[in-house]
Amino acid sequence: xxxxxxxxxxxxxxxxxxxxxxxxxxxxxxxxxxxxxxxxxxxxxxxxxxxxxxxxxxxxxxxxxxxxxxxxxxxxxxxxxxxxxxxxxxxxxxxxxxxxxxxxxxxxxxxx
Amino acid sequence: xxxxxxxxxxxxxxxxxxxxxxxxxxxxxxxxxxxxxxxxxxxxxxxxxxxxxxxxxxxxxxxxxxxxxxxxxxxxxxxxxxxxxxxxxxxxxxxxxxxxxxxxxxxxxxxxxx
Numbered sequence: 001x002x003x004x005x006x007x008x009x010x011x012x013x014x015x016x017x018x019x020x021x022x023x024x025x026x027x028x029x030x031x032x033x034x035x036x037x038x039x040x041x042x043x044x045x046x047x048x049x050x051x052x053x054x055x056x057x058x059x060x061x062x063x064x065x066x067x068x069x070x071x072x073x074x075x076x077x078x079x080x081x082x083x084x085x086x087x088x089x090x091x092x093x094x095x096x097x098x099x100x101x102x103x104x105x106x107x108x109x110x111x112x
Numbered sequence: 113x114x115x116x117x118x119x120x121x122x123x124x125x126x127x128x129x130x131x132x133x134x135x136x137x138x139x140x141x142x143x144x145x146x147x148x149x150x151x152x153x154x155x156x157x158x159x160x161x162x163x164x165x166x167x168x169x170x171x172x173x174x175x176x177x178x179x180x181x182x183x184x185x186x187x188x189x190x191x192x193x194x195x196x197x198x199x200x201x202x203x204x205x206x207x208x209x210x211x212x213x214x215x216x217x218x219x220x221x222x223x224x225x226x
Binding site: 036041042043044045046059088090092100101102103104105106108 | 146148153154155156157158161199214215216217218219
């Protein structure tokens with residue numbers, strides 16, 4: 001099984017509050033892990049990806065950060081949320097040559 | 113990763129074949145074509161992928177032109193449950209390199225009508 005667990009499913013947070021979204025994966029070890037954000041009616045924007053423990057690459061400058069403390073754990077964080085951080089956040093994984101992405105069920109974040 | 117171009121929306125009658133096009137004219141020789149679909153408020157679901165040969169699985173068929181600059185996803189008998197946003201992406205299929213990352217465009221919204 002290449003299951004991905006994301007929680008919570010929905011989250012409403014005030015501006016300026018901290019954020020921590022966790023993604024845990026099952027299955028093959030040492031997967032590539034990804035955080036995507038999706039604005040309403042739009043495609044997926046890649047935020048961060050990780051090819052191993054402690055290895056994080058950022059795709060776009062932003063108010064968010066990511067960490068990978070364990071092989072199967074990927075965390076998205078913010079110290080102070082902005083209104084523009086609202087969106088649908090998706091965690092994804094893939095392993096091996098030719099492997100497609102497996103996505104989690106996502107977290108819909110609304111910053112108020 | 114090469115960019116892709118897809119029509120923003122398409123309609124299809126239930127029971128008929130849905131043919132979704134994708135242009136990827138700048139695709140590199142080592143880049144695969146992947147298709148995903150996203151039903152409202154869910155994570156995208158992998159459908160199929162290919163390098164240069166046509167591919168078929170239980171969900172769909174993928175037709176890639178000989179020059180690999182475009183492809184078509186075919187849902188042979190569309191149902192109402194196939195209504196979704198369909199994304200075409202191209203990427204190098206490598207592990208432990210940054211080449212495995214991809215950006216998804218806005219995709220094609222397919223509406224299957226009864």
